[in-house]
Amino acid sequence: EDQVTQSPEALRLQEGESSSLNCSYTVSGLRGLFWYRQDPGKGPEFLFTLYSAGEEKEKERLKATLTKKESFLHITAPKPEDSATYLCAVQAKAAGNKLTFGGGTRVLVKP
Amino acid sequence: DGGITQSPKYLFRKEGQNVTLSCEQNLNHDAMYWYRQDPGQGLRLIYYSQIVNDFQKGDIAEGYSVSREKKESFPLTVTSAQKNPTAFYLCASSPTLNYGYTFGSGTRLTVV
Numbered sequence: 094e095d096q097v098t099q100s101p102e103a104l105r106l107q108e109g110e111s112s113s114l115n116c117s118y119t120v121s122g123l124r125g126l127f128w129y130r131q132d133p134g135k136g137p138e139f140l141f142t143l144y145s146a147g148e149e150k151e152k153e154r155l156k157a158t159l160t161k162k163e164s165f166l167h168i169t170a171p172k173p174e175d176s177a178t179y180l181c182a183v184q185a186k187a188a189g190n191k192l193t194f195g196g197g198t199r200v201l202v203k204p
Numbered sequence: 205d206g207g208i209t210q211s212p213k214y215l216f217r218k219e220g221q222n223v224t225l226s227c228e229q230n231l232n233h234d235a236m237y238w239y240r241q242d243p244g245q246g247l248r249l250i251y252y253s254q255i256v257n258d259f260q261k262g263d264i265a266e267g268y269s270v271s272r273e274k275k276e277s278f279p280l281t282v283t284s285a286q287k288n289p290t291a292f293y294l295c296a297s298s299p300t301l302n303y304g305y306t307f308g309s310g311t312r313l314t315v316v
Contacts, residue, residue: 142303
Protein backbone atom coordinates (compact mmCIF):
# COMPACT_ATOMS: atom_id res chain seq x y z
CA GLU A 94 0.00 0.00 0.00
CA ASP A 95 1.34 3.43 -0.96
CA GLN A 96 1.94 5.73 2.01
CA VAL A 97 2.93 9.37 2.39
CA THR A 98 3.92 11.00 5.69
CA GLN A 99 4.56 14.71 6.02
CA SER A 100 6.40 16.44 8.85
CA PRO A 101 6.10 18.59 10.77
CA GLU A 102 2.31 18.90 10.97
CA ALA A 103 2.63 22.63 11.63
CA LEU A 104 5.44 25.15 11.28
CA ARG A 105 5.61 28.71 12.59
CA LEU A 106 8.26 30.91 11.00
CA GLN A 107 9.34 34.49 11.28
CA GLU A 108 9.48 36.37 8.01
CA GLY A 109 12.87 35.66 6.44
CA GLU A 110 13.48 32.50 8.50
CA SER A 111 14.22 29.72 6.01
CA SER A 112 13.08 26.16 6.71
CA SER A 113 12.30 22.79 5.12
CA LEU A 114 9.24 20.54 5.00
CA ASN A 115 9.63 16.78 4.75
CA CYS A 116 7.61 14.24 2.75
CA SER A 117 8.52 10.59 3.33
CA TYR A 118 6.96 8.01 1.05
CA THR A 119 6.72 4.31 0.34
CA VAL A 120 5.44 3.34 -3.07
CA SER A 121 5.79 0.35 -5.33
CA GLY A 122 7.40 2.07 -8.28
CA LEU A 123 7.26 5.85 -8.24
CA ARG A 124 5.92 7.56 -11.35
CA GLY A 125 5.90 11.04 -9.86
CA LEU A 126 5.85 13.06 -6.64
CA PHE A 127 3.70 16.18 -6.50
CA TRP A 128 3.68 19.24 -4.27
CA TYR A 129 0.58 21.41 -3.84
CA ARG A 130 -0.21 24.56 -1.89
CA GLN A 131 -3.65 24.92 -0.27
CA ASP A 132 -5.08 28.11 1.19
CA PRO A 133 -7.89 27.86 3.79
CA GLY A 134 -11.25 26.99 2.24
CA LYS A 135 -9.80 26.58 -1.25
CA GLY A 136 -8.69 23.76 -3.51
CA PRO A 137 -5.01 22.78 -3.73
CA GLU A 138 -2.86 24.62 -6.25
CA PHE A 139 -0.19 22.69 -8.17
CA LEU A 140 3.43 23.62 -7.44
CA PHE A 141 5.86 20.93 -8.68
CA THR A 142 6.22 17.44 -10.08
CA LEU A 143 9.41 15.45 -9.45
CA TYR A 144 10.08 12.20 -11.27
CA SER A 145 13.47 10.81 -10.26
CA ALA A 146 15.94 10.91 -7.38
CA GLY A 147 18.26 13.88 -7.57
CA GLU A 148 15.77 16.07 -9.39
CA GLU A 149 15.20 19.63 -8.15
CA LYS A 150 12.66 22.30 -9.11
CA GLU A 151 12.33 25.92 -8.04
CA LYS A 152 9.59 28.52 -8.04
CA GLU A 153 10.20 31.88 -6.40
CA ARG A 154 11.08 31.14 -2.75
CA LEU A 155 10.25 27.43 -3.01
CA LYS A 156 12.60 24.61 -3.98
CA ALA A 157 11.62 20.93 -4.10
CA THR A 158 14.08 18.05 -4.03
CA LEU A 159 13.64 14.29 -4.32
CA THR A 160 15.49 11.24 -3.02
CA LYS A 161 14.49 7.58 -3.23
CA LYS A 162 12.64 7.77 0.09
CA GLU A 163 11.67 11.39 0.66
CA SER A 164 11.17 14.84 -0.76
CA PHE A 165 11.91 18.20 0.79
CA LEU A 166 10.24 21.52 0.16
CA HIS A 167 12.64 24.30 1.09
CA ILE A 168 11.21 27.75 1.78
CA THR A 169 13.88 30.42 1.50
CA ALA A 170 13.35 33.77 3.23
CA PRO A 171 9.58 33.24 3.51
CA LYS A 172 7.05 36.06 3.43
CA PRO A 173 3.63 36.14 5.14
CA GLU A 174 1.99 35.33 1.80
CA ASP A 175 3.74 31.94 1.87
CA SER A 176 1.45 30.96 4.76
CA ALA A 177 -0.58 27.95 3.60
CA THR A 178 -0.86 24.20 3.92
CA TYR A 179 1.60 22.34 1.71
CA LEU A 180 0.52 18.92 0.47
CA CYS A 181 2.70 16.14 -0.91
CA ALA A 182 1.35 13.32 -3.06
CA VAL A 183 2.77 10.30 -4.88
CA GLN A 184 1.67 8.57 -8.05
CA ALA A 185 2.62 4.92 -8.37
CA LYS A 186 3.31 3.32 -11.73
CA ALA A 187 0.73 0.63 -11.05
CA ALA A 188 -1.95 3.06 -9.86
CA GLY A 189 -2.90 4.75 -13.10
CA ASN A 190 -3.63 8.43 -12.50
CA LYS A 191 -4.36 8.04 -8.78
CA LEU A 192 -2.54 10.24 -6.28
CA THR A 193 -1.98 9.28 -2.63
CA PHE A 194 -1.72 12.36 -0.41
CA GLY A 195 0.04 13.04 2.86
CA GLY A 196 -1.61 14.90 5.73
CA GLY A 197 0.01 18.22 4.86
CA THR A 198 2.16 20.75 6.71
CA ARG A 199 0.50 23.97 7.87
CA VAL A 200 2.96 26.86 7.53
CA LEU A 201 2.42 30.21 9.25
CA VAL A 202 4.86 33.00 8.46
CA LYS A 203 4.66 35.92 10.88
CA PRO A 204 5.82 39.41 9.88
CA ASP B 205 -10.52 30.76 -18.61
CA GLY B 206 -10.36 26.97 -18.37
CA GLY B 207 -10.91 25.37 -15.02
CA ILE B 208 -13.05 23.27 -12.73
CA THR B 209 -16.26 24.61 -11.22
CA GLN B 210 -17.72 23.07 -8.09
CA SER B 211 -21.13 24.02 -6.76
CA PRO B 212 -22.49 24.86 -4.36
CA LYS B 213 -19.68 26.27 -2.21
CA TYR B 214 -21.61 25.46 0.99
CA LEU B 215 -24.25 22.74 1.40
CA PHE B 216 -26.33 21.71 4.37
CA ARG B 217 -27.89 18.28 4.60
CA LYS B 218 -30.50 16.97 6.96
CA GLU B 219 -30.22 13.50 8.41
CA GLY B 220 -31.48 10.87 5.96
CA GLN B 221 -31.23 13.09 2.87
CA ASN B 222 -29.29 12.47 -0.31
CA VAL B 223 -27.44 15.46 -1.73
CA THR B 224 -25.59 15.91 -5.02
CA LEU B 225 -22.41 17.94 -5.47
CA SER B 226 -21.69 19.32 -8.91
CA CYS B 227 -18.33 19.28 -10.70
CA GLU B 228 -17.86 20.66 -14.22
CA GLN B 229 -14.59 21.11 -16.14
CA ASN B 230 -13.80 22.80 -19.45
CA LEU B 231 -10.18 21.66 -19.64
CA ASN B 232 -10.94 18.73 -21.97
CA HIS B 233 -9.42 16.39 -19.37
CA ASP B 234 -10.23 12.68 -19.62
CA ALA B 235 -9.87 11.78 -15.93
CA MET B 236 -11.87 13.19 -13.02
CA TYR B 237 -11.70 12.53 -9.29
CA TRP B 238 -13.54 13.15 -6.03
CA TYR B 239 -11.62 13.55 -2.78
CA ARG B 240 -12.77 14.15 0.77
CA GLN B 241 -10.75 16.30 3.20
CA ASP B 242 -11.32 16.28 6.95
CA PRO B 243 -9.72 18.82 9.32
CA GLY B 244 -6.04 18.12 9.82
CA GLN B 245 -6.12 15.15 7.46
CA GLY B 246 -4.95 14.54 3.95
CA LEU B 247 -7.15 14.02 0.92
CA ARG B 248 -8.84 10.63 0.62
CA LEU B 249 -10.04 9.31 -2.73
CA ILE B 250 -13.78 8.59 -3.02
CA TYR B 251 -14.29 7.79 -6.73
CA TYR B 252 -12.46 8.39 -9.98
CA SER B 253 -13.26 8.14 -13.67
CA GLN B 254 -10.76 7.82 -16.50
CA ILE B 255 -13.26 7.91 -19.37
CA VAL B 256 -16.92 8.65 -19.97
CA ASN B 257 -19.37 6.00 -18.72
CA ASP B 258 -16.70 4.35 -16.58
CA PHE B 259 -15.69 4.95 -12.96
CA GLN B 260 -13.95 3.11 -10.13
CA LYS B 261 -14.23 3.12 -6.36
CA GLY B 262 -11.52 4.81 -4.38
CA ASP B 263 -10.49 4.15 -0.81
CA ILE B 264 -13.67 5.43 0.88
CA ALA B 265 -16.52 4.88 -1.62
CA GLU B 266 -19.11 3.52 0.85
CA GLY B 267 -22.11 5.85 1.10
CA TYR B 268 -21.27 7.72 -2.12
CA SER B 269 -22.26 7.35 -5.77
CA VAL B 270 -21.16 9.00 -9.01
CA SER B 271 -21.97 9.15 -12.71
CA ARG B 272 -19.94 10.14 -15.78
CA GLU B 273 -22.36 10.65 -18.65
CA LYS B 274 -20.41 13.54 -20.14
CA LYS B 275 -16.69 14.23 -20.33
CA GLU B 276 -17.17 17.61 -18.67
CA SER B 277 -19.26 16.50 -15.71
CA PHE B 278 -18.70 14.20 -12.72
CA PRO B 279 -21.38 14.72 -10.04
CA LEU B 280 -21.08 13.11 -6.60
CA THR B 281 -24.10 12.02 -4.58
CA VAL B 282 -23.71 11.71 -0.83
CA THR B 283 -26.35 9.20 0.23
CA SER B 284 -28.03 8.69 3.58
CA ALA B 285 -25.84 5.60 3.98
CA GLN B 286 -22.79 7.83 4.54
CA LYS B 287 -22.68 8.04 8.32
CA ASN B 288 -20.29 10.96 8.71
CA PRO B 289 -20.65 13.16 5.62
CA THR B 290 -19.56 16.48 7.14
CA ALA B 291 -16.34 17.35 5.28
CA PHE B 292 -14.74 19.44 2.55
CA TYR B 293 -15.21 17.79 -0.86
CA LEU B 294 -12.75 18.42 -3.69
CA CYS B 295 -13.17 17.57 -7.36
CA ALA B 296 -10.14 17.33 -9.64
CA SER B 297 -9.25 16.47 -13.22
CA SER B 298 -6.16 15.47 -15.17
CA PRO B 299 -5.33 14.89 -18.84
CA THR B 300 -3.13 11.80 -18.93
CA LEU B 301 -0.57 9.95 -16.89
CA ASN B 302 2.33 11.88 -15.36
CA TYR B 303 0.26 14.99 -14.91
CA GLY B 304 -0.84 16.48 -11.65
CA TYR B 305 -4.41 17.34 -10.95
CA THR B 306 -6.26 20.60 -11.38
CA PHE B 307 -8.58 21.07 -8.42
CA GLY B 308 -11.86 22.88 -8.04
CA SER B 309 -12.51 25.28 -5.18
CA GLY B 310 -14.37 22.70 -3.10
CA THR B 311 -17.79 22.21 -1.50
CA ARG B 312 -18.17 22.26 2.27
CA LEU B 313 -20.94 19.88 3.33
CA THR B 314 -22.43 20.09 6.80
CA VAL B 315 -25.04 17.79 8.32
CA VAL B 316 -27.62 19.67 10.37
